[in-house]
Amino acid sequence: MSTEGFDYEAAIVVVGGGACGLMAAYQAGRRGLDVVLLEKDSRLGCNAEIASGSIPAAPTAHQRRAGVTDSAEQMMGDILRKSGNQADPDIVRALCERSPELIRIFEDELGVAMELNTDAGRYGFSALRLHNGPGRTGAPLIQALRSALAGMGNVTCADRTPGAGLITDGSGAVMGVRAGMRGEQRLGAQRVILACDGFGSNAEMIARYIPEMRGVQSIGVQGNTGDAIRWGMELGAAVAHMSGYQGHGLVCAGYGTRLVPEIPQLGAIIVNRQGERFAREDQGYSEFAREVLAQDGQTAVAIFDQRMVDVVARLDHWKDTVASGAVKSAQSLQELAAAFKLPPEALERSFAQCCGDLPDPFGRARLPAPAEAPFHGAVITGAMVHTQGGLVVDVHARVLRPDGSAIPNLYAGGGSAAGLSGDRPEGYLSGNGLLSAYGLGLIAGEHAAASLLARSH
Numbered sequence: 001m002s003t004e005g006f007d008y009e010a011a012i013v014v015v016g017g018g019a020c021g022l023m024a025a026y027q028a029g030r031r032g033l034d035v036v037l038l039e040k041d042s043r044l045g046c047n048a049e050i051a052s053g054s055i056p057a058a059p060t061a062h063q064r065r066a067g068v069t070d071s072a073e074q075m076m077g078d079i080l081r082k083s084g085n086q087a088d089p090d091i092v093r094a095l096c097e098r099s100p101e102l103i104r105i106f107e108d109e110l111g112v113a114m115e116l117n118t119d120a121g122r123y124g125f126s127a128l129r130l131h132n133g134p135g136r137t138g139a140p141l142i143q144a145l146r147s148a149l150a151g152m153g154n155v156t157c158a159d160r161t162p163g164a165g166l167i168t169d170g171s172g173a174v175m176g177v178r179a180g181m182r183g184e185q186r187l188g189a190q191r192v193i194l195a196c197d198g199f200g201s202n203a204e205m206i207a208r209y210i211p212e213m214r215g216v217q218s219i220g221v222q223g224n225t226g227d228a229i230r231w232g233m234e235l236g237a238a239v240a241h242m243s244g245y246q247g248h249g250l251v252c253a254g255y256g257t258r259l260v261p262e263i264p265q266l267g268a269i270i271v272n273r274q275g276e277r278f279a280r281e282d283q284g285y286s287e288f289a290r291e292v293l294a295q296d297g298q299t300a301v302a303i304f305d306q307r308m309v310d311v312v313a314r315l316d317h318w319k320d321t322v323a324s325g326a327v328k329s330a331q332s333l334q335e336l337a338a339a340f341k342l343p344p345e346a347l348e349r350s351f352a353q354c355c356g357d358l359p360d361p362f363g364r365a366r367l368p369a370p371a372e373a374p375f376h377g378a379v380i381t382g383a384m385v386h387t388q389g390g391l392v393v394d395v396h397a398r399v400l401r402p403d404g405s406a407i408p409n410l411y412a413g414g415g416s417a418a419g420l421s422g423d424r425p426e427g428y429l430s431g432n433g434l435l436s437a438y439g440l441g442l443i444a445g446e447h448a449a450a451s452l453l454a455r456s457h
């Protein structure tokens, strides 16, 4: 393809303005490089904005203050174990080692008040290590990055300007990006960073790569249609873990919201329409999606009490769930059973099953005390959150071919790159999404910038 006739040229073009793209643009921008960031649809936002914004990191000052002993090595072990040892250990190590820096950047450089989530542990975590911004939503993190970029004269954020494809020279080296609704603009770039997330909102790709989730609701943003992964594949890039995804088994059916993951960890029980438990409730919420979808009507009812609600009541995300009307309350189990049309005797049996001396039939740890009135409940279902398969990258986030060689000038991160969770939803450990997105964004922006600065000196 011709390298002439560019409408605009920049040192670095970043495609996608979510966690990975904004972080990459910030890293390159603060090193003085001329950056253009293309975002398909800033109105609908990115997954990182509607996310809970939980970033795993170890070791951090927050952990030290809370008396939590942890290390990058320990974090790496948890991620690899949960992925069934399918995740690339070199990438996992690189991301775990840089993870404390992510928290520091948000705190010290971007002015976001971060906190360590000490409300409840997470399945698969050997230590408390999820860090969040205010209200435990992703929006303050994204807004802080966007404001920082707005203050950089060398960074142009082109909103509502989708990337439409890559421009290469005769040897296959990337030279720029086609952009605009019809791909009518040609942007020349010395480095291109793909940060368009995965294909969670592309029904055709879901049917092809993750048939078990065909037709299942996606709670991610509509703009993530696998563009970067397709462009990379067209250039001969390797892909991995294309059947991997993060599901969510705590989505409030019909309400467009979800229960916070702490609720089952704090002791909620979850029953099917027959009032019976069907799985351990405190397993990862990603794999729990499949368990719920296998029940009658593809729904279940989560039941919890006021003590559990008190722990999460201050969170914006929880307040939104309550405001949506998804949570119903009752003064007795019988009343709650009637509200959700559940057989009361079966519900009582299910409650009794969670406490006492007998081993739990689903392997959950015994609850220290039975739930107490007032009771609360919500009808939940399973959903697709985001895909985990994508372009294979090296520890510098450079996109690789199947023979291990890098495609010149091309980087990828976040959901556009192969994830940390392997081929199955149970491989997803809470926080894998943002660790890979902010982490590979940091690495890609830094490496792309350093490679250009080295050349100019």
Ligand SMILES: Cc1cc2nc3c(=O)[nH]c(=O)nc-3n(C[C@H](O)[C@H](O)[C@H](O)COP(=O)(O)OP(=O)(O)OC[C@H]3O[C@@H](n4cnc5c(N)ncnc54)[C@H](O)[C@@H]3O)c2cc1C
Residues within 6 Å of the ligand: 015, 016, 017, 018, 019, 020, 021, 038, 039, 040, 041, 042, 045, 046, 047, 048, 049, 050, 051, 052, 053, 054, 055, 161, 162, 163, 164, 195, 196, 197, 198, 219, 220, 221, 223, 224, 225, 227, 228, 385, 386, 413, 414, 415, 416, 430, 431, 432, 433, 434, 435, 437
């Ligand atoms: C409800 C929800 C909760 C979550 N909670 C967490 C959590 O607490 N912790 C965690 O680790 N992960 C969480 N995740 C996952 C996490 O949000 C994603 O893994 C992460 O946002 C991926 O980052 P990204 O930069 O790759 O994609 P995104 O943040 O989704 O950004 C991609 C951007 O690219 C844009 N784009 C797409 N195609 C193009 C194109 N052709 N041209 C230009 N722009 C394009 C999109 O419009 C979007 O703005 C959650 C996800 C959801 C949906």
